[in-house]
Every structure is written in C-alpha cells, then in structure tokens.
Amino acid sequence: MPIQYYIYLCLALFSIGIIGVLTRRNAIVVFMCIELMLNAVNLLLVAFSKMHHGAALAIDSTTKAGIDGQLFVFFIMVVAAAEVSVGLAIIVMMYRNTHSVDINFLNRLKN
Amino acid sequence: MNAIIFSALAGVVMMYSGIITSKKTVIKYIAAIALVVLIAANLLQVYGIWQISVDTRDMLSFEKFGLVFNTLAFTATLIYVLLSGKEIENAGVNVAEYFALIFFVLCGVSILSSFNGLLMMFLGIEILTIPLYILTASDKRNLRSNEASLKYFLMGSFSTGIMLMGIALVYGATGSFALHTNAPVALSATGGIKASFLEVAGMILMFVSMAFKVSAAPFHFWTPDVYDGAPGVFTSFMATVVKAAGFIAFIRLFEGHTAILGPTWKILLAFVIVATLLIGNVTAVFQQSVKRMLSYSSIAQAGFMLFALYSSNDMAKEGLLLYSVAYSLATIGIFAVLIKLKDYAFDDFNGLGKTHPALAFATTVCLLSLAGIPLTGGFFAKYYMLASMVKEGGPLWLLIVAVLFAAVSVYYYFRVIQAMYFKEGTPSVQTEITSGFKAGMVLLAILIILLGIAPSLVLNLFYF
Numbered sequence: 001m002p003i004q005y006y007i008y009l010c011l012a013l014f015s016i017g018i019i020g021v022l023t024r025r026n027a028i029v030v031f032m033c034i035e036l037m038l039n040a041v042n043l044l045l046v047a048f049s050k051m052h053h054g055a056a057l058a059i060d061s062t063t064k065a066g067i068d069g070q071l072f073v074f075f076i077m078v079v080a081a082a083e084v085s086v087g088l089a090i091i092v093m094m095y096r097n098t099h100s101v102d103i104n105f106l107n108r109l110k111n
Numbered sequence: 112m113n114a115i116i117f118s119a120l121a122g123v124v125m126m127y128s129g130i131i132t133s134k135k136t137v138i139k140y141i142a143a144i145a146l147v148v149l150i151a152a153n154l155l156q157v158y159g160i161w162q163i164s165v166d167t168r169d170m171l172s173f174e175k176f177g178l179v180f181n182t183l184a185f186t187a188t189l190i191y192v193l194l195s196g197k198e199i200e201n202a203g204v205n206v207a208e209y210f211a212l213i214f215f216v217l218c219g220v221s222i223l224s225s226f227n228g229l230l231m232m233f234l235g236i237e238i239l240t241i242p243l244y245i246l247t248a249s250d251k252r253n254l255r256s257n258e259a260s261l262k263y264f265l266m267g268s269f270s271t272g273i274m275l276m277g278i279a280l281v282y283g284a285t286g287s288f289a290l291h292t293n294a295p296v297a298l299s300a301t302g303g304i305k306a307s308f309l310e311v312a313g314m315i316l317m318f319v320s321m322a323f324k325v326s327a328a329p330f331h332f333w334t335p336d337v338y339d340g341a342p343g344v345f346t347s348f349m350a351t352v353v354k355a356a357g358f359i360a361f362i363r364l365f366e367g368h369t370a371i372l373g374p375t376w377k378i379l380l381a382f383v384i385v386a387t388l389l390i391g392n393v394t395a396v397f398q399q400s401v402k403r404m405l406s407y408s409s410i411a412q413a414g415f416m417l418f419a420l421y422s423s424n425d426m427a428k429e430g431l432l433l434y435s436v437a438y439s440l441a442t443i444g445i446f447a448v449l450i451k452l453k454d455y456a457f458d459d460f461n462g463l464g465k466t467h468p469a470l471a472f473a474t475t476v477c478l479l480s481l482a483g484i485p486l487t488g489g490f491f492a493k494y495y496m497l498a499s500m501v502k503e504g505g506p507l508w509l510l511i512v513a514v515l516f517a518a519v520s521v522y523y524y525f526r527v528i529q530a531m532y533f534k535e536g537t538p539s540v541q542t543e544i545t546s547g548f549k550a551g552m553v554l555l556a557i558l559i560i561l562l563g564i565a566p567s568l569v570l571n572l573f574y575f
Contacts, residue, residue, distance in 0.1 A: 010279075021269055031265070038271075041272070041275040048286075066286065072230055072282075076275060079234070086245060090260050093251055094258075097254055
C-alpha cells in the first residue's frame, strides 16, 4: 500500500482531534481528542518507520535503519500516560470544587 | 550530563526529605544546598574538571552555550528560592514536593539546553511542563488556580500534539530524528536548497508549537490567564527560568535549519515578532493588576527574545544568555516583593518608598531593568538583541518598531514606580519583611546594576 494512504488517514485522525479540542465543551472529551491527536502521530511514525526500513533493506539486507521511529512511539506512549495521570487529577480537582467538567467554567479569569 | 543527573537526583532527595522531616524551613535549606551542589556539579563540567560521561549515542551534545545557560538558570533558581522561599513554604502543605517538582523542571531545562535530536527535545519539553501543571494547580481550593492549571494543561498538551505531528512529518521526509545530520537535501536546478513538502510542513508545525510554549503571538492567549491564576511564587518561576529555557530550545531547534524554509521564514518571524511586541505592550498598558501586567510584559519580553531567533548568529546567542539573566533576575525580584503584598493591584504599592525605602529602591532597579534603561542589565540585553539583528542585515523598520515598543513599555513599568514614590498611602504588606529579605533584594539590585555596567561578566563566561 502506498505511504500516501497512511499519511491521509493520520492527517484525518489528527484533524478530527484538533476539531474536537476546539469545539467540544466537556473537559474529558477534549482530553480524549488530544489523545486521538497523539495516536494519529503514533500511527504515522510507525508507517514512516516501515517505509524507511523497507527502503534501507533494498540497499543492505542487514540494516537496522528506520527502527528509531518505532522507538519514538514508545516514548510518546509513556509521556502520554504521565500526562493523563496529571490531567485527570486536575479534572477531578476541578470537579470537586465546581461539580462540573464543563470548559465554559474557564472564563472567570478573563476579567 | 552532570546537570541532568544531579537535578533528577536532587528531586528524589527532596521527595524523601518530606518523609524525614516536616519542618518547612529545614526543607527549604535542603533545597538551597541541593541547588548549590547542582551549580557546583555543572561548573565542574563547564571547566572540564570532572563529569559523568554516558554514551548517549549523539542524542545529547554538551556545548559551552548550553552548559553556561544551565549555570545561569540554576543560579537564578537559587536566588528565587532564597528570596521567595518563605512563600513556597506557605503555598500549601506539600512543601517538599514543590521543591522536588522545581528540581524536575530544572532537569528538563538541562535536557533542553543540550538536546541533539528531536526525541530528546520532546522528552525535555515534557519533563519541563508536566511538573509545571502540578505547580500551577498547587492551590487546590482556589478556583482561579484550578482554572489556570486546566487551561495550561489543555493548551500544553494540545501544542505537544502539534509538535509531535511536526516531528513525525520531518521524520518521514528525512528518515532521522537527528538535528544537525539531516539526510542530504536535494539541490534544485536553480541552486537553492529544495526541501520536500513534508519537511517544510513539519518545521512549520514545530514552529507553531514552540511559539505556543514561549507564548509568542498569535499563540499567546493562554499566558495571561495561566500566569494570573497560578500562585504568585510559581508564576515567578514559570515566567523566568522556564521561559528562558523555552527560548534556548527554540534557537537550538531552528539554528541551521532555516535554510529549508527559505526567505519566507524571515517574513513569518518578523510578523510574529511585531505581533508579540504589539499585543504584549499595548495590552499591558490597560491592566489594573500588577501580576497581570507582568504576565503581559512577559509576552512583550518574549517578543524581544525572538530577535535572537531572527538573527541566530553568535551575537544573538550571547545576547540571549544576557537577556535570560537580566530578565529573570528583574522579574524574580519584582515578584518577590509583589507576593508579600495583600492583593496584586497597583494601589498596593502606594507609599512603599516611604515605609520600605530599601525594597522600593530594589523594585525600582528591577523595573528599570525590564524597561531597558541604561546602567541596568536590561539595557544591554535589549541592545544585544537589536544589534545582532542589524548585524544580520535585518530591516530598519523592524528596529524602529522594537525601539518604539520599548518606549511604550516604560509607561506601564513606571506606573509601579509612580505608585511607590509619588502616591500617598500605606502599602498593604502582608507578611513580615525580614532584614535578610531586604539585604537580598538590595544585593539583587546591585547585581542588576553590575550587569548593566559590565555585561562582559556574563559574556566572558561564554567565551572562557
């Protein structure tokens, strides 16, 4: 399958994530959309990694070129997990104080 | 490597110190000692005496520039802990954890000053920002702190997502995460460098994300709310050391890469600089709270620091070091006084010149430095930024715009000075002001003036 298909799929997922972040009002849903953006990137990195590896294999059959893309994916997963733990704690703290997870709550500081 | 290892260790030590002792003052002194050890360990590496060498496979590279920045950032943090330590103690119950998080932020700072690939840059930025989300939220019962932390968290992880997309696209185009050994770029028929569409798109996404992190317009909108809502002590840290580290990462990332983006890059950057200066300075004029004014002023100062990115030559790097020191010291000083006051309004400063002349003097020096008045550190910092731009052949109109906005900034900084010296009233000082704090503030003021008379103090470090 050509690499373009993967790029289009990932860009579509990424854009869905961005649109969700910008339009949804529920903090949890916004958070899920951010996760969607990160996972679109993971998919793209794996696809590129396979592409580069395949191209390098054609020249040298013992090469390990191209595996660093997949390594990066692991780091993104770990960091995303760390972010989730902090982010959910913040959302829970906000829920305790206001009994709501609505983003519209974020307008008090404006004035 | 010393800085990264020792700051991470110091963070762990701080967490355990919270178990061993519950005396807040003891914890503060442990943190100060850990910072001194950290500075010493980093200096040993700067002068090549002793270092822990780890084979990082070229993911980190330790150059003079980054190591000197580490020293400056750690020193600024030490001054911050000594001046505002009392307020960190009073910020909440988990004092040891706050200091531990500050050390983890410093670990991120030392990674950002030495990364040599996109993977380490991503990790550095995350290690830098995740503790900051927690510090912003440390005032748990306060709705403003909640709101600031949620906003900071959502904006921060959103911009991280954008940065990761940029990294993935650049990886797709070049097949490597390395910064300076990119795959050979094809030369087009006209002789210019031809880059693939993916790489340019990736660079632009990374630029947007970094602009988010350093709060450059038009991606600055989270800054005033977050800086205003976070507890004052932690705003002071976020607006100084962290922001300067963001700029070091920015310049390391784009240095030597701008050829790919072609001449459009300079036009894009000039637009961002003018927009940042305009929004930061003009909005700061209309603020009623000093804290909010300082957060807009931090946007304005970011506009000046972006000149280092515009020129990205050696002079710009020296200037950026000088700017980080001058800006960090002055802002830490003002915040140290500000968080002693009851509210953050301009009126709280009324009559401070009569009741606390030493504090008023030190605050005045800090404000003058931020405004860039000669004989203070801020003057040479701004001078270096603009001079490096002229040296690189930047347009004259950009220079004029920058100087005009520097003049606008004098207005809102002088409002505080006017309140201190020319308005009647009693300043609403909430916490007791010790003579040690006064002496510290005066020493800080003397340091800022010394930087303004002999900026070579910092710059020699870079050359030495």
